[in-house]
Amino acid sequence: MPELPEVETVRRGLVEHVVQRRIDSVELGRERAYRRVGADRLIAGLVGSTVVSVDRRGKYLLFALDSTETLMVHLRMSGQLLVHDATTPRPAHTHVVLNFANQVEVRFVDPRTFGEVVVFGPDDAESVVPELARLGPDPLVDTFDEMVLRRSLVRTRRALKAVLLDQSVIAGIGNIYGDEILHRARLNPLRPANRVNREQTRRLVRAVVDVLNEAVSAGGSTLRDAQYVDPQGRAGSFQERHRVYGRTGQSCVTCDRGRIKSASIGGRTSHWCAVCQR
Ligand SMILES: [Zn+2]
Known part of the structure; x- marks a missing residue:
């Protein structure tokens, strides 16, 4: 199961492909991957938004969007975020695809489907992702002594x-x-x-x-x-x-x-x- 070092490696591998890029469209597969917010909320929150930064707290990946909303991805047991050219065949268990300009796709792949893709804003953060407020310090991001x-x-x-x-x-x-x-x-x-x-x-x-x-x-x-x-x-x-x-x-x-x-x-x-x- 991915822990802080794996999630940080994923974060670093995404930055150059998504920061300052606009999400043109979103394709959704298996609903379990976005069970927390549902398809309509996910699409409304993502399409047309530009990624401002990719951050991480603990095992949570947090994409700040120019709309002030946040895309959160948790990989749990077997989740992967892969950057592919749109022409590359999609792997099995691809549940969410973010389509960026220039044919770049970020694919959320998760055979065991414990992972999650969630979108939330300043107003519903507390009800949608209450666990974020309860996280202790991240040893590589926060003061940890x-x-x-x-x-x-x-x-x-x-x-x-x-x-x-x-x-x-x-x-x-x-x-x-x-x-x-x-x-x-x-x-x-x-x-x-x-x-x-x-x-x-x-x-x-x-x-x-x-x-x-x-x-x-x-x-x-x-x-x-x-x-x-x-x-x-x-x-x-x-x-x-x-x-x-x-x-x-x-x-x-x-x-x-x-x-x-x-x-x-x-x-x-x-x-x-x-x-x-x-
Ligand atoms: Zn020993």
Whole structure:
């Protein structure tokens, strides 16, 4: 499932193709992809508008339009945004197509259809996308430091891994990067959040920012299912640098002493080394 680094890579791959370009028309397929607003609202909100910027908060892509409305895309499990020439055959599971001038198409493709394409304006943002107002700081966009993180950690005894996945605490971290970040910070995913001291909080902040930035530089992680690709169809390479995610039973490449364990924490399978993560 795309997390912050994958969504940021998608954002960067879209900018040059859509910013300052006008959406001439929209083609809609499977309704589930735009279930939140429906076809009429989506078409009325998009056609004739020019994209002013492509932004991101957490795992949400936000296209600011010159009409003051916003196009939001969430990729969820298997969504892709692909930039194609109009003459390129459309892949299976293409649910929404934005037609720009010069035959450029942005295609929302999503085999599992958990992803969403939504349009909202200043007046209906609160009712249409209430989750945006509840997002915590995005580590690469907003102020994210020891003080910000500590405020969230001291309040809860929940396992550290579950807290990292809570989008109202930090926006953008999912299961893969949650595991890799805790490994980098040498913290056990089961440790209660309120038992993380100042020095460990500092390490955790550093690990969040460093791991996410490194993953963005690598174009994100493309797992064996190969569902995540950037708008040009290219896979990421950060999966080659995963140290714990998906490595259950292998020896730890960091300390060379532990074996990678896995267990379900907050409903997600977590991976860690009990020797170097305390
Ligand atoms: Zn280890």
